[in-house]
Amino acid sequence: EKLKVLKEKTSQEIKEMEGNVYSLFKERGKFEKEISELKAYLGRLKLQEEELKEKIYDREKEIISLEDKLSAIEEKLSEYKDLEIGEVKESVIKLREEINKAKREIKLIGNVNFRAQEDYEQELSRFNEYKEKQIKLKEESKAIKNLIEEIEAKKRKVFLEAFNTINKNLKRIFSFLSPGGRAEMFLDNEEDPFSGGVQLTVKPRGKDVQYLEAMSGGEKTLAALSLIFAIQEYKPSPFYYFDEVDAHLDEVNARKVGELIRQKSKEAQFIVVTLREVVASFADRIIGVSARGGISEVFALENKALEELIKRD
Incomplete structure (x- = not known):
């Protein structure tokens, strides 16, 4: 009975620990999801900013180039104003159309978000904050895991010490009550004692090894009393x-x-x-x-x- 109480108490403590670990893992998953979303959002902002800067730079460069060409052509035109310059005029008109087209494209781009850099810095700060929380959660999770492993090791050690001592007492007491007989306990799973039960086998004098279900009333009484006294000797x-x-x-x-x-x-x-x-x-x-x-x-x-x-x- 005391082993059962000890086992139930320890199992309850482990369940509570496992519940805490599960909560921490759940919270960590939430933070990791938010961090992933922030990363994606920051990436989109950065990409959008770079694209806008590149478009503006290309258009401004194109306008400057066209205006330089136009100025050069107009300067040449002034030198040859008395000559036939129909083809030159067509070139000038074409250049003006390209300049106007470039200006229209710049307008289509719309207002540039000059706060993008500031937004980026804010989101990056949030990202770093969540990252620190994630690191802390991992450390706490690791500490709890280590504690659970330590408790499991102690629980196993205490249980096996109690089991072996009680088993030794059982053999001695039963052999006293039933000279020539033998009683012994064994674990269903020696590798993981808490995943199985405890079996009791008894060999009355002159008989084969039996489980409790197959024994007579008197044999059961001797086995039960032997186990009771064996446990009471331990505690x-x-x-x-x-x-x-x-x-x-x-x-x-x-x-x-x-x-x-x-x-x-x-x-x-x-x-x-x-x-x-x-x-x-x-x-x-x-x-x-x-x-x-x-x-x-x-x-x-x-x-x-x-x-x-x-x-x-």
């Missing part, structure tokens, strides 16, 4: 109460149980309810209860008197 209690635990035992086995309780009574107090005189004979104090006329009567019985009764039988 002793100052007080024990047994209620007719010898009900399914024969005389020989009942005597062995009485002897064992007598031994253990040096370290703890036992109150045992029994109908077996052989078990009661090992008690320091005997209190009898009888019914007469529908009324229960309690009386003290000397151990010597009980021994005399046993001898008569």
Whole structure:
């Protein structure tokens, strides 16, 4: 029972830790998504800014070039104003059309967002802030993982120490209660003890190894008492109460149980309810209860008197 409580308590602590880790991972995923979106947005802003700058630069360069050409042509025209200059005029008209076209294209570009750089800096600052949070979350997540691993290692160590000690006690106690017999516990999964259960096998004297389901009532009683005493030796209690635990035992086995309780009574107090005189004979104090006329009567019985009764039988 105490192993079960320890296991449940530790499992609960791990579930809470796992819940915290899951929350941190969820929050980290949220930050990573926002960071990714910010990166994409910053990239688009930067690309748009570069494209606009490039278009403006090309158009302004083109206008300057065309205006230079126009000035040069007009200067030449002034020198040859009396000559036939029809072809030259056509060239000038063409140049003016190209200049006007370039100006129209600049207008189509619209107003340039001169705050793009400032927006970029702000978004970059937010990006760096989220990046720092992400790093911190990773560090916290790693710390929690390490803590969980440490707890798992300690839990496994404590459990195996308890299991091995109780198993050792079980073998010794059962061999006392059933001379020539053997009882042993084993794990369903030795690699991961907490993913499986604990099995108990018993080999009564002169019989094959059996599981509890296949044993008689008396054999089950001896196995159960052996396990109880094995656990209590690992975690002793100052007080024990047994209620007719010898009900399914024969005389020989009942005597062995009485002897064992007598031994253990040096370290703890036992109150045992029994109908077996052989078990009661090992008690320091005997209190009898009888019914007469529908009324229960309690009386003290000397151990010597009980021994005399046993001898008569």
